[in-house]
Amino acid sequence: MKFKSLTVGSVLALSMATMGQAERGSDGHVNVIYWQAPSILNPFLSGGTKDVEASSLVIEPLGRYDQDGALVPYLAEEIPTVANGGVSEDLTSITWKLKEGLKWSDGTPVTSADVKFTAEYCMHPEGGCAQATFFDGVVSVEAIDELTTKVTFNQPKPNPYGPFMGGQSPIIQAAQFADCLGAKAPECTEANFNPIGTGPFRVTDFRPNDVIQMEANPHYRDAAKPAFATLTLKGGGDAAAAGRAVLETGEFDYAWNLQLAPDVIAKMAEGGKGKPIAAFGSLVERLEMNLTDPSPELDADTRATRKAPHPILSDLKVRKALSMAIDRELLVEVGYGQAGRPTCNLVPAPKVFASPNTDCLTQDIEGAKALLEEAGWTDTDGDGVRDKDGKKLALLYQTSTNAVRQDFQALIKQWWSEIGVETELRNIDASVFFGGDPGSPDTFQKFYADVEMYANNFNGTDPQQYLAAYRCGGEPKPESQWQGENINRFCDPAYDALIDKLANTGDLNERGKLGIQMNEMLTKDTYTIVPLVDRGRVSAHSNTLGGVVLNTWDSELWNAADWYRTE
Amino acid sequence: MTDQTATPKSFEPVPTAPPRSQWADVWRQFRRHKGALFGGGFLVFITLAVLIGPYLWTVDPQKLNIRFKDIRPIYTALWDGDAKVNWAHPLGSDNLGRDILANLLSGGRASMAVGWAAMVISVVIGTVIGVVAGYFKRLDGLFMRFTDLVLSLPILPLLLVAVTLFRQPLRKNFGPETGMFILIVAIIGITSWMQTARIVRGEVLALKEREFILAARSIGTKPFKIITRHLLPNVLSPIMVSATLGLATAIITESALSFLGVGFPSDFPTWGKLLSDAVPRMEEFPERVVLPGLMISLTVLSVNYIGDGLRDALDPRIRGR
Numbered sequence A: 001m002k003f004k005s006l007t008v009g010s011v012l013a014l015s016m017a018t019m020g021q022a023e024r025g026s027d028g029h030v031n032v033i034y035w036q037a038p039s040i041l042n043p044f045l046s047g048g049t050k051d052v053e054a055s056s057l058v059i060e061p062l063g064r065y066d067q068d069g070a071l072v073p074y075l076a077e078e079i080p081t082v083a084n085g086g087v088s089e090d091l092t093s094i095t096w097k098l099k100e101g102l103k104w105s106d107g108t109p110v111t112s113a114d115v116k117f118t119a120e121y122c123m124h125p126e127g128g129c130a131q132a133t134f135f136d137g138v139v140s141v142e143a144i145d146e147l148t149t150k151v152t153f154n155q156p157k158p159n160p161y162g163p164f165m166g167g168q169s170p171i172i173q174a175a176q177f178a179d180c181l182g183a184k185a186p187e188c189t190e191a192n193f194n195p196i197g198t199g200p201f202r203v204t205d206f207r208p209n210d211v212i213q214m215e216a217n218p219h220y221r222d223a224a225k226p227a228f229a230t231l232t233l234k235g236g237g238d239a240a241a242a243g244r245a246v247l248e249t250g251e252f253d254y255a256w257n258l259q260l261a262p263d264v265i266a267k268m269a270e271g272g273k274g275k276p277i278a279a280f281g282s283l284v285e286r287l288e289m290n291l292t293d294p295s296p297e298l299d300a301d302t303r304a305t306r307k308a309p310h311p312i313l314s315d316l317k318v319r320k321a322l323s324m325a326i327d328r329e330l331l332v333e334v335g336y337g338q339a340g341r342p343t344c345n346l347v348p349a350p351k352v353f354a355s356p357n358t359d360c361l362t363q364d365i366e367g368a369k370a371l372l373e374e375a376g377w378t379d380t381d382g383d384g385v386r387d388k389d390g391k392k393l394a395l396l397y398q399t400s401t402n403a404v405r406q407d408f409q410a411l412i413k414q415w416w417s418e419i420g421v422e423t424e425l426r427n428i429d430a431s432v433f434f435g436g437d438p439g440s441p442d443t444f445q446k447f448y449a450d451v452e453m454y455a456n457n458f459n460g461t462d463p464q465q466y467l468a469a470y471r472c473g474g475e476p477k478p479e480s481q482w483q484g485e486n487i488n489r490f491c492d493p494a495y496d497a498l499i500d501k502l503a504n505t506g507d508l509n510e511r512g513k514l515g516i517q518m519n520e521m522l523t524k525d526t527y528t529i530v531p532l533v534d535r536g537r538v539s540a541h542s543n544t545l546g547g548v549v550l551n552t553w554d555s556e557l558w559n560a561a562d563w564y565r566t567e
Numbered sequence B: 001m002t003d004q005t006a007t008p009k010s011f012e013p014v015p016t017a018p019p020r021s022q023w024a025d026v027w028r029q030f031r032r033h034k035g036a037l038f039g040g041g042f043l044v045f046i047t048l049a050v051l052i053g054p055y056l057w058t059v060d061p062q063k064l065n066i067r068f069k070d071i072r073p074i075y076t077a078l079w080d081g082d083a084k085v086n087w088a089h090p091l092g093s094d095n096l097g098r099d100i101l102a103n104l105l106s107g108g109r110a111s112m113a114v115g116w117a118a119m120v121i122s123v124v125i126g127t128v129i130g131v132v133a134g135y136f137k138r139l140d141g142l143f144m145r146f147t148d149l150v151l152s153l154p155i156l157p158l159l160l161v162a163v164t165l166f167r168q169p170l171r172k173n174f175g176p177e178t179g180m181f182i183l184i185v186a187i188i189g190i191t192s193w194m195q196t197a198r199i200v201r202g203e204v205l206a207l208k209e210r211e212f213i214l215a216a217r218s219i220g221t222k223p224f225k226i227i228t229r230h231l232l233p234n235v236l237s238p239i240m241v242s243a244t245l246g247l248a249t250a251i252i253t254e255s256a257l258s259f260l261g262v263g264f265p266s267d268f269p270t271w272g273k274l275l276s277d278a279v280p281r282m283e284e285f286p287e288r289v290v291l292p293g294l295m296i297s298l299t300v301l302s303v304n305y306i307g308d309g310l311r312d313a314l315d316p317r318i319r320g321r
Helices: A002-017 A049-055 A112-123 A182-187 A189-193 A239-247 A262-269 A316-324 A328-335 A365-374 A403-418 A464-468 A493-503 A508-522 B002-006 B022-031 B034-056 B074-078 B100-135 B137-151 B155-174 B176-191 B194-207 B211-218 B223-260 B271-281 B286-314
Strands: A029-034 A063-065 A071-073 A093-097 A138-143 A148-153 A201-206 A211-216 A230-235 A274-289 A340-342 A394-400 A422-428 A451-456 A529-542
Touching (some): A029 A049, A029 A239, A049 A230, A112 A138, A112 A148, A239 A262, A239 A274, A239 A529, A262 A529, A274 A316, A316 A365, A316 A529, A328 A340, A328 A529, A394 A403, A403 A422, A403 A451, A464 A493, A464 A508, A493 A508, B022 B286, B034 B100, B034 B286, B100 B137, B100 B176, B100 B223, B100 B271, B100 B286, B137 B194, B155 B223, B223 B271, B223 B286, B271 B286
Parallel strands (some): A394 A422
Antiparallel strands (some): A093 A148, A138 A148, A211 A230, A274 A451, A340 A529
């Protein structure tokens, strides 16, 4: 039910916006720039975002994720759920029904045979499909009738929206790709470069790693769309050049993923030809508290393992005080500008999984001081650093080498010194820090420090796997060659029980509640993880391009059919 | 006594000028090299500035003040009336509001300290190895092959490995900053003595065949005495020159390390670190790159000029011409 109301809402909102232009091709030409050039238009043969997004103009999946991560039917009549009978009670199968009267851009009808073929194409054992993970656990895909397809899984799947959902798993035409199965897939150059699709545009000229020319698809399902008759997708260059082309010179209408410092983007935006837009996914910059003792005096088998609890950070009050001393608004302003927002959540999105918790957003130095006093940390020798039983409240704070992260370190060190915590900063080359080499003492898994900072996110819209990482025993340790995802060495049987419960819950709202509860156990209840900034993605569009809705859960060009010219 | 003082005239030629010491001669020659003189002046100035400066300009270089961030140096007001300037930060502040003047002063302390310490180490090692290899024929092959071996070690990767291996024990014993200082100085010192050793050895090889050495040996002077009395003073000029070059190299190596982000903790300013931190915003705030860059360049340049001047001044064949 929730899906339907959401989708109806967003479709309505979008169609309202395009009311004025009710004729296909009436708005002329649109220029899009991707600073990474697409090299193929078949996402099953390339994992690259640029290729997936470029092809999303041409070929479409049964359903997409919208800007909030909610599911929207595209080729499907509706999103199947347990409630509407589309997903079986035991969560082992999902039945998709196509919209009626859909046509490929060559005029032939779209049928369930095409859907079935797409699965065969990607699941072919010799194919090396780049998106095979979307088809994990699929036992069979059957065409029940002309429009209906049933996907059966080998076990209950609470999140059955892997195959045929999102930009990475679109439907391709069986007739065009019939001879391209398995090892022959990469040889079908014509099909891979000019796929026949159902999307708003079709390819007229494709130059790999350079330019794609497209025109409006005459058989697109909405007779009034797209508003643009032709589209040029130019690839190559760098993020700064792409940003300038849209914001300063106005040569292009849309620029993808501007990974630039906030003041650099702001400077470009002063050009006045366009505006940067930001959208948020699940990437969160956070502080990780080490719950185990990283002291170099311990032997290698004990150091930073659960055998030795942390002498300072095992105390919840200290962790909470450290979080309270941080001004997240200021961190965002300094480091990310428009591309960031303060957060207290490990899972900031999608909405159904996002906790409403905003406790941490106001900085409270006095409160933090009081909390440390309460925990027994007082400055007895008057050197400005609190101590307890002869031990100083001194922490080693490490992160990877990156200008923004070093600024964050300096700021946080200052705030912590205000509450009487001495901080030693350390930065490690990113390739070493994230390298995972069990021989190096400097990896984030080994965590030979008290606090560390980095960002992480999860794929897709379901955080189950992400939250399950904090299972007791899943921590990096010598026996596991220091591999493992439970970086903080968090251990709580109640949390583990929730992980198991989440894996067996199908209802989305119920899953959302569980997810929120688990997120809060890690953040505001225990301050094991101290989230700082919800990091977004910035793209830019010209002032004359309307209808752009930036989406981080699916292709950025997901709603190109709704784009129009405002002047 | 009275006779002597009463003697109005002497027929013996009396030197009109007071006797000149060797060092006075050196100084006189050195003064004639304008570049060296300027270089020396600048080096003294910069050394005094970083030593005494932090006591005069008492702003804490690590103090953040976000309300006073991105302040331009005071001189930008000359051509840009709207520039955000503030006398409290005469050279401006960085993107977190840290005072750039204070950072330059305390960063210079670290850079100069590393430079001097590493230079002393490398000159001592280089001289000892060079003299021993040059004087004792039997040790020559061994020592020079060892020199070749060390010469072929790439210094940056070596430093990265050393940082990984020794950071923790040093940090435990000396604290993060001193520990890192010892590590960097030691590594730069023990990987940059080779040129000195080669030059000194070459000079010693030529010198020890000269007649005055033969004379010294023929009256039974011990090798150690020959080295200290006759050889070392004669190879002093190449040693001094390579010492100045070594100082410059050490400052540059430390900058490179800071630039790469290994080395001192990220909030401990050095010239190299200031430079690398400023690179992403160099279009908007060029002074943040230019000032520390200028400091490094000028120091290294002045040291090179001093080396040049010293070479001329210490060589008795050039001196006086």
